[in-house]
Amino acid sequence: MASNRPAPEAPFVPSQPSGETFGYGTHRTDEGPWEEWNPTAETIRPVRGKHRVAKQRGGGFARSSTVLGVGVIAAVSAGGMASANTGKAPVSISMPDLPNVGSLISDDEPAQDAAPALASFGSETTTDDTSSSQATADAGEALRSRIMAQAESQQTQIETKAKAAAEAAAAKAQADAVAKAEKEAKAKADAAKEKAAAAAKEKAETARLAELATQYTLPTSSYTITSTFGQSGSMWSSGYHTGLDFAAPTGTLIKAVHSGTITEAGWAGSYGYRTILTLDDGTEIWFCHQSSISVSVGQQVGTGDVIGRVGATGNVTGPHLHLEVHPNGSSNGVDPGAWLRSVGLNP
Known part of the structure; x- marks a missing residue:
């Protein structure tokens, strides 16, 4: 009796769970199967100028919130750094609407509330950024005032030191001039004293010789x-x-x-x-x-x-x-x- 050839085994059965775990040691129902998604012009909504996030299904938002939060923080931080560095209002960043991250995981789980639109972060932080910019400007002005005050203080100290050095030099020059004048005056006085002493000595010697001359005489005359x-x-x-x-x-x-x-x-x-x-x-x-x-x-x-x-x-x-x-x-x-x-x- 003829028998039919057995059908070839399917390479993958989507409805059967895989024996391999996804990473947690046990099989989870929310880990597949996945649908192949090829984005087209009909499946992607046009950009309308605001940051929007599509609704997520099931626990998709819980899984994608970390990535989205990091992106929002990075965007807000970049806007704050730009405002702090330039002193201008932050520039809003437009991003295309992304497909529901949860849809990549499961289409069977109930929908959850949509994540807050990315544009709302910019609008909510506008006031804070303005206040931060004002505070930064005030801090910059205060820092500038402190730097100017320090510069003026240093300039004053330099001028004071220069003035003190000039006064000291002038005082030293004056003292040297006085000392020189005193030295010259002393030299003149000493010279006058020496001259007077020499004159007095000569006078005394002349008187002594005159006195001796009365006691001494030449031995002969007409010689x-x-x-x-x-x-x-x-x-x-x-x-x-x-x-x-x-x-x-x-x-x-x-x-x-x-x-x-x-x-x-x-x-x-x-x-x-x-x-x-x-x-x-x-x-x-x-x-x-x-x-x-x-x-x-x-x-x-x-x-x-x-x-x-x-x-x-x-x-x-x-x-x-x-x-x-x-x-x-x-x-x-x-x-x-x-x-x-x-x-x-x-x-």
């Missing part, structure tokens, strides 16, 4: 200085001249230059006839080449007393008085001309 102390030459045994020569005619009087005691009187070889007068301070005055001696050893004489006469005895080339000065009786003499000037005499 000519022919040789000075320190001159070199072969005619002197030491190689240089050791005294001061007063050339004068033979027989010219020789006087004691100061008061003292005669410690030597007689012949002295190359010095000829020599008289030594020792002063009170121990200085010895030698009078040499005399033609005659008028005093004796141990005799006290005063200033200007005659002690002998000019001659040409000893090692000489002509009549003159050879005068030597030996401080404290030393063998080495000093310049007689300088010594005479030190006691107020000018040979």
Whole structure:
């Protein structure tokens, strides 16, 4: 007997539940089956300028509310950011009406209340956005005022510091000028003091020399200085001249230059006839080449007393008085001309 060939198994039976779960471990009646939906011009409503959401069926709104809420929040936030950044009213965003998300899940569940239109969010937040814009503007103005106040304060501080620095510089310059003037005045005063002191010293020295001049006298008169102390030459045994020569005619009087005691009187070889007068301070005055001696050893004489006469005895080339000065009786003499000037005499 002939039998019929079995019919091929259908690849998918929509009315039978699948053995696989959707994700919750059990099969749910609201998880399909789904209808294939190809949107056409007849199934999509035209945009009418307002945000609208089609009615949803069953629990479709519960599932799509999260996505829709995120989109609305993002749109409102974008409008608020734009208003905060630009200070202008938010721009409404138009979106095409979308098919009921719930219809993608189930056509058998009862319809629920339609979700609030997207356009209502913009209209409801207009007042709040205006207030927010005003608050933002007020905050911006307050911030601007604070920044300007800080800038003015900083400028004032800078000007104050600059003024203080200028005043300090001026004060320092003035102090330096005063110090310089005081220094110059002090220098002038010191110079005047030094000049006055020098003048006073010179005056005192002149007075002292004048006083000494009354106590000292030149050894002879009508003379000519022919040789000075320190001159070199072969005619002197030491190689240089050791005294001061007063050339004068033979027989010219020789006087004691100061008061003292005669410690030597007689012949002295190359010095000829020599008289030594020792002063009170121990200085010895030698009078040499005399033609005659008028005093004796141990005799006290005063200033200007005659002690002998000019001659040409000893090692000489002509009549003159050879005068030597030996401080404290030393063998080495000093310049007689300088010594005479030190006691107020000018040979």
